[in-house]
Amino acid sequence: MKAKKDSKTGNWLVDYSYQDWQGNRKRSTKRGFKTKREAEEWGRSYLAQKQADFTMNFGDFIQVYYDDVETRLKEHTMRSKKGMIELKILPYFKNMRVGDIKANHIRKWQNELIGKGYADTYLKTINNQLSAILNHAVRFYDLKSNPCRRAGSMGKANAEDMEFWTKEEFDVFIDQVMDKQESYIAFMTLYWTGMRIGELMALTTSDVDTINNTISVTKSYQRFDKRDVITEPKTPKSRRVISIPAFLTDDYEDYLPRLFDLREGERIFRFTKGFLTNEMKRGVKLSGVKKIRLHDLRHSHCSHLIELGFTPVAIAERLGH
DSSP, X not given: OEEEEOTTTSSEEEEEEEEOTTSOEEEEEEXXXXXXXHHHHHHHHHHHHHHTOTTSBHHHHHHHHHHHHGGGSOHHHHHHHHHHIIIIIHHHHTTSBGGGOOHHHHHHHHHHHHTTTOOHHHHHHHHHHHHHHHHHHHHHHOOSOOHHHHHOOOSOSSOSSOXXXXXXXXXXXXXXXXXXXXXXXXXXXXXXXXOOHHHHHTOBGGGEETTTTEEEEOOEEEEETTEEEEEOOSSXXXXXXXXXXXXXXXXXXXXXXXXXXXOTTOBSOOSOHHHHHHHHHHHHHHHOOOOOOTTHHHHHHHHHHHHHTOOXXXXXXXXXX
């Protein structure tokens, strides 16, 4: 690697060579640096990423990791992963050499996060992200071992108490949101089917079969950077046909004809998740039932199925697990 003046522009450039993942030697040039130092720093960082040398900083290896996994993950999964890594992991480990990260560093990082009072399930998820990064380095780039294993985990995989509404609580709640039909239908669907929020918001008229009393789950909805994105369901098992009670079919037969300007293939619930969250808060305030999350309506449906005597396998299939 050599940094030198660019005779054409007066800026600095760096000539470098590296060995790619197939073992081939490559040569290239990067131009446009204002100083020799900037050119040399860029060259060192770039070569470290290309060669995955574990004298490289953790922050540089993260870019290698992103490049490796980004094409294999769904967009919303990758965005969530990046957000967590850049807020909770990079600030601590960014400037450390990957090979220098030891169990005691991870324990100290864990203790700092635990001290911030995050939920156990959130702590577990953060820890899993760091462990996944270092496992990737072990599997594909010959890092000797993953120090997360020696450090141990933090948090818990499942919350101790699963929040849900009983049918009686849901009945009290739903009475208070009947004044807005789209809210009413959405909450009725979530409670009586157990589908995920993204699955609900991706529904189109063709998914609702009022003849056979079913709803087909074939896709999911997310919103990224002010754009609507329709993706595959969360898992292969998430593609399913859910039977619905006759009274919910009646509700849809009343609701769907009112969507006069609905184009073919357009979503039947055109609000945002934020709107639905606010509607839930409104219903809770008016009804006086305990506060739960939107996702907890899925738990509520599961609890109702258990009361009805459904087997765990049948519940898992209905929920798309």
